[in-house]
Structures are given as structure tokens and as C-alpha cells.
Amino acid sequence: MLTYIEPLYRPPSEADSLILQVTIGCSYNRCSFCSMYRSKRYEERSWDELKAEIDYVAEEYPSTRRVFLADGDALNINTEYMLKILDHLYRSFPKLERVSCYAMPKNLLQKSKQELVALRDAGLKLLYIGIESGSDTVLRKVTKGATSKGIIDGCLKAKSAGIQLSCMLILGLGGRRYSMEHAIASARVVSAIVPEYLAALTLLLDDVVRDEFMSKFGEPFEPLSDVEVLDELKMLVEHIEPREGKIIFRANHASNPYPIKAVLPDDRARTIALIDELKARPDRLKPSYLRRF
Numbered sequence: 001m002l003t004y005i006e007p008l009y010r011p012p013s014e015a016d017s018l019i020l021q022v023t024i025g026c027s028y029n030r031c032s033f034c035s036m037y038r039s040k041r042y043e044e045r046s047w048d049e050l051k052a053e054i055d056y057v058a059e060e061y062p063s064t065r066r067v068f069l070a071d072g073d074a075l076n077i078n079t080e081y082m083l084k085i086l087d088h089l090y091r092s093f094p095k096l097e098r099v100s101c102y103a104m105p106k107n108l109l110q111k112s113k114q115e116l117v118a119l120r121d122a123g124l125k126l127l128y129i130g131i132e133s134g135s136d137t138v139l140r141k142v143t144k145g146a147t148s149k150g151i152i153d154g155c156l157k158a159k160s161a162g163i164q165l166s167c168m169l170i171l172g173l174g175g176r177r178y179s180m181e182h183a184i185a186s187a188r189v190v191s192a193i194v195p196e197y198l199a200a201l202t203l204l205l206d207d208v209v210r211d212e213f214m215s216k217f218g219e220p221f222e223p224l225s226d227v228e229v230l231d232e233l234k235m236l237v238e239h240i241e242p243r244e245g246k247i248i249f250r251a252n253h254a255s256n257p258y259p260i261k262a263v264l265p266d267d268r269a270r271t272i273a274l275i276d277e278l279k280a281r282p283d284r285l286k287p288s289y290l291r292r293f
């Protein structure tokens with residue numbers, strides 16, 4: 001049987017995947033804006049539990065093609081254990097095409113290039129990485145536990161190992177004061193990494209972390225209005241200049257005021273024109289009570 005310790009999260013693009021909870025919670029769990037795993041203490045599930053679950057699903061859904069490894073930073077698992085899990089998954093599901101998981105920049109920095117290559121060869125093909133901001137000021141104020149250099153180094157190491165990346169940024173994370181710095185520095189980091197996919201979410205603070213976020217920010221935090229979020233998004237799109245290739249960009253998360261999809265840099269002008277249109281017609285934006293992080 002499959003058992004999940006709730007709450008359980010997965011990226012929207014993994015809606016049809018088998019979710020296998022190889023870890024519980026997040027090994028870091030201290031980002032001041034994130035309430036996802038505050039109710040959990042980090043632990044790794046035992047081989048006996050995981051093997052029993054994989055064997056059960058292999059009987060019930062032998063045609064499984066995609067597996068997402070939960071929870072918050074499953075890549076924290078040591079490489080040998082992760083290789084054992086991947087090996088059993090691919091042996092159990094003959095049609096399996098892709099295994100993916102969330103990862104933190106520190107998970108990537110802690111693994112060698114050889115380890116990442118071994119994981120890629122074993123079928124770990126896509127990592128979802130919350131980079132949140134490229135600004136070191138903002139990263140420090142939201143206690144992300146990462147620097148822009150660490151993010152770039154970790155992500156480039158994963159890319160050079162052949163692992164695809166889906167990176168996430170959070171619009172509004174620096175508030176009004178750091179909005180421009182957040183947008184431009186994030187564009188610089190993303191342009192250096194050139195992830196295959198980039199998602200921009202919009203900050204919505206859960207009551208569980210609101211006070212902590214405000215206090216750790218270290219100065220009054222002024223949230224952005226919807227139009228200011230669009231200004232920040234426009235600045236981000238204007239400054240993303242991939243050093244090579246293209247980035248599939250999405251700002252269509254449930255937290256965003258309007259769903260935007262683009263390939264950058266090709267769709268830059270069209271996307272900027274759309275953002276300008278939306279700024280002039282804020283009535284087209286999704287009301288805040290319908291959004292969730």
C-alpha cells in the first residue's frame with residue numbers, strides 16, 4: 001500500500017506522476033517565506049518501507065512512466081541510497097521514462113559531479129530547484145541558506161551532469177524596496193544557469209510564517225501591489241538573456257495574478273506587451289482571494 005505523510009506537495013507538471021515519498025519534510029526547513037513542511041521533522045524513509053511501496057504500485061500500475069520523489073529536498077538523500085531507489089524503480093516499471101524530485105542548491109553543492117552523473121545515468125532526469133531570488137540581499141533576508149554564487153555553481157554542476165533543471169523564482173520576495181534588485185539579479189542568475197524551465201510564482205505569506213518572515217526580513221517589509229508585481233515581472237523578462245539556448249518560462253502558478261507562458265528570449269517583446277496591457281487593465285487579474293501559494 002502507498003502511505004503519505006501529509007501535507008504532500010508536487011510540482012503542477014507532475015500531476016500524472018506516481019509520487020513516492022522517499023523523505024519526510026525538508027532537511028533545511030528554515031526559509032522564512034515557506035510553510036510547506038513546518039509541521040514535519042525531516043527524516044528519510046527506510047528501504048523496507050520504500051521497497052514495499054514500489055512493489056505494491058508495480059503490481060497495481062505497471063505502466064507508470066513518471067515518478068516524482070517527495071518531499072521538499074529528496075536529493076538530500078545520500079547518493080548510494082538514491083541509486084538503490086532509482087535502480088529498483090526502473091527494474092519495477094518497464095515503461096518508466098523519468099524520475100524527478102525537488103532539490104536545494106546545497107544538495108547540489110554537497111554532491112560531486114561524478115555523483116550527479118551517476119544519478120543521471122540511473123534515471124534521475126529532472127530537478128525542481130527553488131532559487132527564489134538571484135539577489136544576495138534578498139536571499140539573506142528570507143534566510144534561504146544559499147548565495148547567488150552557490151545557486152549558479154550548483155545548478156551548472158547539475159546541468160553539466162546532464163540533469164534537466166526547472167527553477168523557481170518568487171515575485172515580490174524582496175518587497176517594494178528590493179524589487180528592482182530582485183528582478184535584475186534574478187535575471188542575471190537565470191541567464192547564467194539557462195535552466196530548461198523557469199517558473200515565477202508570486203509571494204503569498206501563510207499565517208504560519210508571516211510574523212517570522214517580517215521579523216527575519218530585518219526592516220519593514222512592504223508587499224507589492226498587483227501592478228508592482230507586473231512591473232517586477234516585466235523587469236525580469238526584460239533582463240533575462242540566456243548565455244545560450246532558450247528557457248521555457250511560466251508564470252501560471254496558482255499564486256500568480258495572470259497566467260503567462262513564453263519561450264525566452266524569443267517571446268520577450270510579446271510578453272512585455274502583454275504585461276503592459278495587464279497593467280492598464282488590472283480588472284483582468286485574478287482576485288487575490290482566489291490565489292494560493
Ligand code: SF4
Nearest residue numbers: 026029030031034072
Ligand atoms: S523553500 Fe524549499 S528549502 Fe526552503 S524551507 Fe521550503 S522546502 Fe525547504
